[in-house]
Amino acid sequence: MDPRLAGRLHFRPRLPSEEPLPAGCHALGLFAERDARLYVPTALPARRPVPLVVLFHGGGGSAEKILPMLAVHAEARGFLLLTPQSLHPTWDLVIAGNGPDRERLDHALHAVAAHFLIDPARLAFAGHSDGGSYALSLGLTNGDLVSHLIVSSAGFLSVQMQAGAPRIFLSHGTRDEQIPVARSGRRHAEALVHAGYDVVYVEYDGPHAYDANVVRQAMSFFFEDRCTTSQDCANFRSNVLDQA
Numbered sequence: 001m002d003p004r005l006a007g008r009l010h011f012r013p014r015l016p017s018e019e020p021l022p023a024g025c026h027a028l029g030l031f032a033e034r035d036a037r038l039y040v041p042t043a044l045p046a047r048r049p050v051p052l053v054v055l056f057h058g059g060g061g062s063a064e065k066i067l068p069m070l071a072v073h074a075e076a077r078g079f080l081l082l083t084p085q086s087l088h089p090t091w092d093l094v095i096a097g098n099g100p101d102r103e104r105l106d107h108a109l110h111a112v113a114a115h116f117l118i119d120p121a122r123l124a125f126a127g128h129s130d131g132g133s134y135a136l137s138l139g140l141t142n143g144d145l146v147s148h149l150i151v152s153s154a155g156f157l158s159v160q161m162q163a164g165a166p167r168i169f170l171s172h173g174t175r176d177e178q179i180p181v182a183r184s185g186r187r188h189a190e191a192l193v194h195a196g197y198d199v200v201y202v203e204y205d206g207p208h209a210y211d212a213n214v215v216r217q218a219m220s221f222f223f224e225d226r227c228t229t230s231q232d233c234a235n236f237r238s239n240v241l242d243q244a
Contacts, residue, residue, distance in 0.1 A: 056131030
């Protein structure tokens with residue numbers, strides 16, 4: 001199989017070749033329609049590795065709609081926030097398989113790396129709903145690139161190739177009527193733990209929408225080590241299986 005059709009990305013972090021972009025939200029100028037956006041927080045350290053979160057919108061969504069999910073955290077914690085946009089109403093993988101959106105994401109990542117030195121130990125894919133499904137699927141396929149996955153209310157995962165072992169924060173609302181937790185979040189958590197991934201699984205009392213308190217937990221997960229000893233990790237995986 002062509003690795004591109006399986007969702008493999010060519011991008012790898014490299015030394016920047018251009019000056020950093022100033023603080024603010026920038027259209028990258030890559031595409032005439034539904035261009036990617038990059039949020040640059042204030043006071044980034046010059047010429048030092050910077051964490052990056054790639055945030056995928058839900059079905060029918062946009063960069064502008066999903067940006068508030070993490071923008072305040074990007075500013076507070078000092079990470080770059082890239083919000084690509086699907087060419088069609090939702091991501092190609094949801095419609096027919098990996099195609100133009102994978103290619104557009106590769107271009108966007110290269111554009112960010114031209115201006116900033118990306119920290120390979122803090123490069124996350126994140127998303128809600130269809131965006132969560134896309135982040136989870138593409139992240140597992142490119143786990144040798146992506147260090148963390150932050151997934152909210154994902155409906156499915158579709159993986160033809162697996163690489164690396166990203167750490168995963170998975171959350172789902174117990175009152176989600178659009179994507180019921182019993183057939184999605186719980187099943188995903190159980191399958192991922194059995195596959196050997198380091199998973200944090202959180203259920204919250206809410207509908208098909210991300211929860212601000214849970215997002216804060218996800219940010220702590222992204223910036224702090226979850227398991228301090230092997231026994232802590234074993235105990236946590238046991239708790240995940242009990243919930244699932």
